Amino acid sequence: MAMVEEDVLPITIPEALDSLTKLIGDVNRKNRTMIDYYIYPKETPSEIEAYRPRLQVLFTRVESLSALDLPKLTLLVDDAAAFMSAFLLPIIDQLLNAVHGVQQIFINHYDRDLEDRKPYNGVYTTLEYRERQLKKFQADQMRNPQRRLPESLTPMPPNPTEPSFCRFAIAYMNHRDHGKLSQVMSEELSSDDKEKLRNSGGAYLSWDCPGCAFKLKYHVVSSMTSNIQLTDDVRSHSSVPEIEYRPAWLVKCHLYQPKSKNVKYSPAWDDRRESATDSRRGGTVRRQSDTRSHRTSNPFFFGGPRRSQSEVITNKYTTTHIRSKETYAKYGCPFCFVTGREHGHMDYRNGRELAEHIAARHHLGKPPSSLVLEKYMVGLNGRCADNVRRWDLNVR
Numbered sequence: 001m002a003m004v005e006e007d008v009l010p011i012t013i014p015e016a017l018d019s020l021t022k023l024i025g026d027v028n029r030k031n032r033t034m035i036d037y038y039i040y041p042k043e044t045p046s047e048i049e050a051y052r053p054r055l056q057v058l059f060t061r062v063e064s065l066s067a068l069d070l071p072k073l074t075l076l077v078d079d080a081a082a083f084m085s086a087f088l089l090p091i092i093d094q095l096l097n098a099v100h101g102v103q104q105i106f107i108n109h110y111d112r113d114l115e116d117r118k119p120y121n122g123v124y125t126t127l128e129y130r131e132r133q134l135k136k137f138q139a140d141q142m143r144n145p146q147r148r149l150p151e152s153l154t155p156m157p158p159n160p161t162e163p164s165f166c167r168f169a170i171a172y173m174n175h176r177d178h179g180k181l182s183q184v185m186s187e188e189l190s191s192d193d194k195e196k197l198r199n200s201g202g203a204y205l206s207w208d209c210p211g212c213a214f215k216l217k218y219h220v221v222s223s224m225t226s227n228i229q230l231t232d233d234v235r236s237h238s239s240v241p242e243i244e245y246r247p248a249w250l251v252k253c254h255l256y257q258p259k260s261k262n263v264k265y266s267p268a269w270d271d272r273r274e275s276a277t278d279s280r281r282g283g284t285v286r287r288q289s290d291t292r293s294h295r296t297s298n299p300f301f302f303g304g305p306r307r308s309q310s311e312v313i314t315n316k317y318t319t320t321h322i323r324s325k326e327t328y329a330k331y332g333c334p335f336c337f338v339t340g341r342e343h344g345h346m347d348y349r350n351g352r353e354l355a356e357h358i359a360a361r362h363h364l365g366k367p368p369s370s371l372v373l374e375k376y377m378v379g380l381n382g383r384c385a386d387n388v389r390r391w392d393l394n395v396r
């Protein structure tokens with residue numbers, strides 16, 4: 001016997017988010033009214049008071065999901081809308097639990113009549129209805145014959161007027177690794193790389209993008225971890241101690257690199273050269289705001305120098321030279337991209353610049369939505385989402 005499809009009105013993700021924000025507010029207000037009526041001026045018992053931070057947590061989660069730009073997310077994440085509902089459904093579930101729990105406390109301890117009057121009934125039934133709508137939405141999304149992989153939505157080569165994540169970076173992030181491997185020639189190893197080989201043994205392999213000129217060397221020591229997804233090669237930079245990452249993070253963030261470019265390995269992997277740059281700066285970390293306005297209007301994509309001469313002169317924090325190599329953008333910030341703020345956040349020349357941006361804009365006090373953290377395998381102080389085995393980027 002065929003299941004009869006439940007008859008619920010369709011809902012969109014923005015509608016669901018708006019409704020949830022409103023419902024959390026309704027629950028909060030209802031709690032206040034009940035406390036004022038039954039408890040005030042006595043002190044609110046802690047078991048009721050505990051609902052306030054719980055609701056705040058749920059509110060923050062909805063808020064961070066609302067900050068995501070769904071069309072942008074769709075360009076990066078498999079089944080973005082369905083994935084978004086997968087994050088909304090547990091929030092609804094926890095809200096239902098909270099509403100049920102708090103109502104039960106008032107019934108048990110304050111007024112038996114509330115059993116029949118059900119003061120939270122309106123919110124409760126609306127939440128249940130939203131849950132059914134979202135489940136249906138999710139199922140419909142997954143059944144949609146027009147479903148396309150996100151990487152197929154980015155043209156190849158991409159629009160040359162604006163930087164864009166490479167198709168294969170997007171595929172990689174969604175666990176489709178099409179990378180080719182090649183050996184790294186001795187002349188491509190920095191002195192630090194060679195020292196690492198002397199100290200730890202192993203070898204350097206190169207992950208080469210099949211769609212563009214991007215390639216990234218990484219260090220392997222054992223057969224078990226010889227894959228770029230498994231390597232123990234963890235990098236950090238002295239200028240940004242709060243960020244550490246594995247090579248996979250850079251693969252996920254790489255922008256399309258035209259093949260005609262004479263691509264060198266990112267200086268992100270060359271600590272010695274970097275610390276020299278740091279000391280020339282007198283240890284001053286460049287401030288984001290200093291270059292932001294210039295970056296926003298920067299018409300260059302891959303070709304031109306990233307900073308104009310006037311920027312170098314006017315910016316007292318970047319009085320160092322413009323490096324002749326690596327003057328084109330290599331990495332973008334996916335966290336900014338998915339919130340629709342990609343302009344000016346798509347032109348990092350190496351892992352260190354990207355790490356500095358992450359530390360300044362997506363630090364522990366202001367992390368991206370848990371959805372993005374899970375997708376990009378990001379750890380906060382080493383802690384990842386339950387189903388993420390280990391981090392590729394760690395913010396501490």
Ligand SMILES: [Zn+2]
Nearest residue numbers: 166209212214
């Ligand atoms: Zn690529």
Ligand SMILES: [Zn+2]
Nearest residue numbers: 333335336361
């Ligand atoms: Zn960003």
